[in-house]
Amino acid sequence: LEHMDxxxxxxxDLVVExxxxxxxxxxxxxxxxxxxxxxxxCNTLSEGVTFGxxxxxxxxxxxxxxxxTSACGIWGANGKTVHQVMQEAAVKNYAENxxxxxxxxxxxxxxxxxxxxxxxxxxxxxIRAGVxxxxxxxxxxxxxxxxxxxxx
Numbered sequence: 327l328e329h330m331d332x333x334x335x336x337x338x339d340l341v342v343e344x345x346x347x348x349x350x351x352x353x354x355x356x357x358x359x360x361x362x363x364x365x366x367x368c369n370t371l372s373e374g375v376t377f378g379x380x381x382x383x384x385x386x387x388x389x390x391x392x393x394x395t396s397a398c399g400i401w402g403a404n405g406k407t408v409h410q411v412m413q414e415a416a417v418k419n420y421a422e423n424x425x426x427x428x429x430x431x432x433x434x435x436x437x438x439x440x441x442x443x444x445x446x447x448x449x450x451x452x453i454r455a456g457v458x459x460x461x462x463x464x465x466x467x468x469x470x471x472x473x474x475x476x477x478x
Contacts, residue, residue, distance in 0.1 A: 329411075330401045335359075335394035344391040348381040349405040357398030362391045370395070382408050423448040426473055 353376050361369040382405040424445040427433045
């Protein structure tokens with residue numbers, strides 16, 4: 327939050343407009359807002375929901391209009407900050423994955439370069455308790471390694 331700005335919107339206020347360029351990524355702190363595409367309401371956003379990422383990541387026009395439907399407190403981060411945070415997270419994730427892979431016996435015969443390649447393509451996912459990861463008999467779409475916690 328130290329690199330974000332806080333914005334307040336009244337009911338009916340325009341937050342972002344479809345087709346306009348934007349360089350801010352948003353997180354709703356409080357209140358609600360509606361999303362419309364081509365003047366048709368298609369979604370409602372509430373606390374904790376993010377929006378504006380496509381415009382920031384791809385330097386593209388806004389894909390939707392967002393308008394406050396109640397008093398809203400919304401955090402916003404500029405594109406430079408978003409890119410910096412994403413880069414820092416990617417570096418941290420790579421380093422964690424590299425250390426983790428080095429601790430798995432299965433990868434012991436790989437060279438450092440091969441371990442680096444595997445680390446680059448690993449994705450870390452947080453899975454809540456009770457969520458099914460896969461079912462016996464399914465063709466797996468990925469290889470899963472449990473870094474923390476347990477699966478049943």
